[in-house]
Amino acid sequence: MTLTGKRILLIISGGIAAYKSLDLIRRLRERGAKVRVVMTAAAQEFVTPLAVGAIAGERAFTDIFNQTDEFDIGHIRLARDTDIVVVAPASADLMAKAANGLANDLASTVLVATGAPVLMAPAMNPYMWAHAATKRNAAQLLKDGVTYVGPNAGEMAESNEKGVGRMAEPLEIVAAVEKLLGGAVGKGPLAGKHVLITSGPTHEAIDPVRYIANRSSGKQGHAIAAAAAAAGARVTLVSGPVGVADPAGVAVVKVQSAREMVAAVEKALPADIAIFAAAVADWRVDNEGGQKIKKKGGKPPSLTFVENPDILATIAQRKAKRPKLVIGFAAETEKVIEHAQAKLARKGCDFIVANDVSPTGGAMGGDTNRVHLVSAKGVETWPSQSKSDVARQLVARAGEMLAKK
Template sequence: EIVAAVEKLLSPSGALSGKHALVTAGPTHEPIDPVRYIANRSSGKQGYAIARAAADAGARVTLVSGPVDLPDPPGVNVVRVESAREMLAAVEKALPADIGIFAAAVADWRVAHAGEQKIKKIGDASSALSLIENPDILATLSHRKEGRPPLMVGFAAETEKVIENAQQKLLRKGCDLIVANDVSTATGVMGGDQNTVHLVSAAGVETWPTLSKTEVARKLVERLSDLAGAMPS
């Protein structure tokens, strides 16, 4: 026991060694025509910080990233995509994984028929903007019969009823943990360096103080390491 404790102190970063962590980050871009698209304000900072923290904890990390302006975290395998459908394909290709952390702000909808030429008229634009549902990456993976990562973590970016929406999302998506945050413009979370999160699971709700996104990532990876420690490698 003493040896184990000393080993943990000497190598606190090995808690996820031997594990494969699959992380998504950033927005998705959904094309309207060759030049226009629907986007969202996710900067990717929180997901990139998590990928880095997981790598620091010894995990092999695959980071599937939407379009962001961030450098690849060192030691992380980065796969860059644009749309939700490309993100789902890249995530499925990266399986199997021990932990799935889905921090990307995936567009819920895409344009039904993206134009092959630049749209010139407002009438054509209005009809071009008929929407269809995108695949739900978190729910798709959480509900897989085979190859479901044993620990599935989703994110909920809300602007109202943050915890209530996150609790509903936990049930609807079938994941093990939701990291919920308030992304109202006034909070400055989207694009900013700080985050105030609530961990929502079947066990209850835990609210963390406002921390840097790096600290949120480190604490989250610590928590996931504890949970993953009970899992077979």
């Protein structure tokens, strides 16, 4: 339990992302933390104090003028009797209040009264996050010592809206809490271990303005990195071009092409565990143009392809510096398990995580995943769940597998 004995005050402000805070409370408590919750009036429009209190294990605090709460706990004790204040989601309204020292409800009063570290997970519409006033408030809070996790890029609750503004996933927030409290590295089931992870797509240039890529978002690989950091590991994340935020407490190496990725992976060795979640392009253009290829009014230019380096096989079949545990991913559109079993035998890795990335599968670019853990001993099928849950379960199993080795 990486947060055993830690006292965390969670402030939930208004926004549809408030539903994620229920999972965040659970994640914090399962790591041994004691969680008290303050809810704004707007937050109560999205989740109920009853639901929050049931998961937190004690009632949620909602009103600064509640005589019973003030007599029993008091807003000053709430502000002081904690190791960290986490605001998730942090709405534009509450950020504006905090940046300007306003204290007209329980949440804003606690933020003014606390001397504990403050971690905010902003969540709002992309236009609100990009607004000049929000930028000023965020900059002022940063200057005042507030730490941020997120916001992430992705689709919003509003129809056809996407951009930067999504609240960080619960495991990302947990990792940020552990980092601030000094509990992420050195404690947990993977303490002292180095975990190497690849994530996202690769972009293979055709010319300076065009490239070949795929629809990988990097959400699963980044979630695995966050989960490994939360488990106490030292994590190196080699990431292709993605729109998701870097996980807290993780060393990130950003690359574009498959050749850059394999070089970064080899440079990061040795590692105890290597998890290759990136959707690396199988081919690249052999005759990459030095200038933008122009239309000439005739038939299109001829592109010759060559195979990219096989990163999983390269590392799994190493004689020296091979990680003790090598896990690959198989993104398939048909015969998912059959193709994964063939890939396991061909690549020489210890396990394959197989998933359906067909349009009906919904894994590529989505927030949920249904995977099959394939080994020489058989196939284990996991239920459809969030990518954060898949990551946490995979990291836990990887720790068990490493211990057996």
